[in-house]
Amino acid sequence: MSNLYDVTIIGGGPVGLFTAFYSGLRSLKTKIIDAEPAVGGKISYFYPEKIIRDIGGIPAIAGHELVKNLHEQAKTFQPTIQCGERITELFKLPDGTFQIISETGKEHYSKTVIIAAGSGTYEANPLEASGSETFADQIFYDIKNIARFQDKTVIVSGGGNSAIDWAQTLEPFVKEVHLIYRGENFKGHEERVKELHDSSVYVHVNHEITALQGNLDELTTCVIHCNKDGNTSRLSADAILVNHGVKVNLGSMLDWGFETSDYGITVNQEMETTIPGIFACGDIANYPRKMRIIAAGLHEGPIALNSAKNYLDPSADEVAMVSTHHESFDKI
Template sequence: MNRFDITIIGGGPTGLFAAFYAGMRGMNTNIIDALPQLGGQLMALYPEKYIYDVAGYPKVLAKDLAQSLIDQALQYDPSVHLGSKITDMQIRNDEKAGEGKPSRYFILNTDDGQTHKTYSILLTIGIGAFAPRKLKLDDVARFEGKGIDYFVQDKSKFKNKRLLIVGGGDSAVDWGIHLHEFAESITLIHRRDRFRAHEESVKQLFNSPVDIKVPFEVKAVHGNSNVEGVTIYNNQTNDEEHLEVDNILLNLGFVADIGKIKEWGLNLIKGDIEVTSKMETNMPGIYAAGDVTTYPGKLKLIATGFGEAATAVNNAKAYIDPSSKAFPGHSSDMEPPPGSK
């Protein structure tokens, strides 16, 4: 199995910029994220919000910043594994390691049964692995992938389908706006009268053909092997309605958890990973950057995550290849990235 020079756990803004830098330093790079998409909090929590404090952008939508970071990161063609959460880590010694390679490497295991070998690790896991918040109803698990979805990877899946969207945040509202051209019909329910989504998007939703019902919640999902219908109820009056639907898209937000990485033996301070000014953790070969780290004066911002990513990757480069300097030189003096447009 291929041993990566660096495995970046977490494809948020910090991990993406780190992947670019690792590519620029000629490192064989692997990115792993628990979500089915790259972008971290930017894509999962606030894709439609403007960000005003990223250097070089007077203002930028979170989803546009994420896309630019993805484009930049993929120029050196890293391996990308999505929908895969890192759980365990083992350290192995290899006295026969090749010239210029450390005699120690790591084996990483994921919750979907994959194994990755790597000479160094960069933890850019933010506030932890995101998982979609689920409905606490008996039949939901049975219908996952059989009509119940949490993410939209292919809009055509909903072509000519009767769709129920559940939620009141940016994702629910955006999918209401963007899927009604594909679906035969869309009903959107939200348990509150007020939506949490961007004001302009909510206006657009109310001007669309989507049937909006508030304050409604799901009571039961029906069907044999696939979803065939749903009972919803008004949580003020308890009035029930039965809807015949083919698909249900649950956009109820995310829960985040650092999970088993807490048990690796890293120094943690109030749940954050303690790092040095080189972004080293207490475990040689394991670096950390971005929201998950702590040191005196730490600020949890995208801007600081970028600087930390560059520091971490360049020091990881010098760790795996002691003949390399940490300072990368100036990118303006280098060959353009192979994927540069």
């Protein structure tokens, strides 16, 4: 079967891309399938301009640059990359081959499958405030061009790492940044929270946005309510950036036969699912003390791939040769 792959990776985000590179190190015929029009996963979808700081050896990098680098790295061993194809069905055939079917009916065949699909599909939780429909064009859930906010007053709503990162990323470019959080203690990393309080970002804890106001469809004012004393304040505003989390949907993956949990697919320390030959890594993989950060996923991908290699060939080495000394690089 000419279209039979050793490994098919479902998901072309950072973890899927790096896993494809590592698969090449292990000389496996590899395919990546992603539902979106291009690779990059949640980074490309939500924050291509955001600065990412939690990957070892990379002090700071814009999301789109990280995706570009990972894409180039993934192509080292020339895997097949197929975008715009959402997988809806997965079956294990009697001979052990996996049949993977997209919503268009296209069929893919693979000896093993690694699921690196993030948290499935994403839908941003909307801003629930009076006037949000009127000023929809000034409400953003991601930023693909940070220059459009030059010299504007931007209100960021949210209390997690993403909201904190965006507030600090915007700070050098905009006139003012206000960060609105309905709670008291931010959910971000401690050092990032400290940096936030030391910055020029105006921080409003125990507040939430209740209304947007303006002239016709031009936003001018953001109304915030204090949950402690009940007072209402008005802030000048040109744009609102909402970081209220996302609704995730595993979709048809819940019906593929392996064990799942509230947070994704259950795996063991080898990144094995409960179906032999299917592995998972990245945000979608769930196990005790899971960390959902890119760096963790970049570690889990090679584990999943090594497990797939040993599933195909139990006599194979448990890990690949160190990439620096891999014989393939002598030819590149």
